[in-house]
Amino acid sequence: MKSILFPHRYKKVSGFVFYLTTLVGAIIYLTDFEFDSNFVVKIPALIYDPIIGNKNGIWIENGILDELITVVLIISGIIHSFSKEKMEDEYISSIRLQALTWSIYVNYSLVLLATLLIFGMAYFHVMIIHLFSLIILFNIRFQLKLRSYYKSGTDEE
Secondary structure: OOOOOEOHHHHHHHHHHHHHHHHHHHHHHHHOOOOHHHHEEEEEOOOOOHHHOOOOOOEEEEEOHHHHHHHHHHHHHHHHHOEOOOOOOHHHHHHHHHHHHHHHHHHHHHHHHHHHHOOOHHHHHHHHHHHHHHHHHHHHHHHHHHHHHHHHOOOOO
């Protein structure tokens, strides 16, 4: 079967960008850091809310820092998650699949719990975190399992 993974050469740089962007995004999100004014541009909006004052049709002025962080985090996270290891074998593929399955179970369990217990704008914040938590949980779990595998030097979990 042909591999659908990215080449190994992307692993380090995408990992660096992913973890750095995750850290920067978390700091900006948690501190409500405001330097969006430096990143305000006129952009087309496919869907917009006229209640918030959009009178120029589909072109709006928007601070794009959050969009840039989102795009970089998702793309670098996917590349980092699905780049081959130096010695990619069936066991590493198994670890990758197990980490992905685990992260989906954990992520959606948290979403179900939040749906039942969190309401209003707080739930909106849960959904923002949900957007990134799947790929973050997967990367953490996969890297920890890989580290354990390489450290043990065996095929046992």
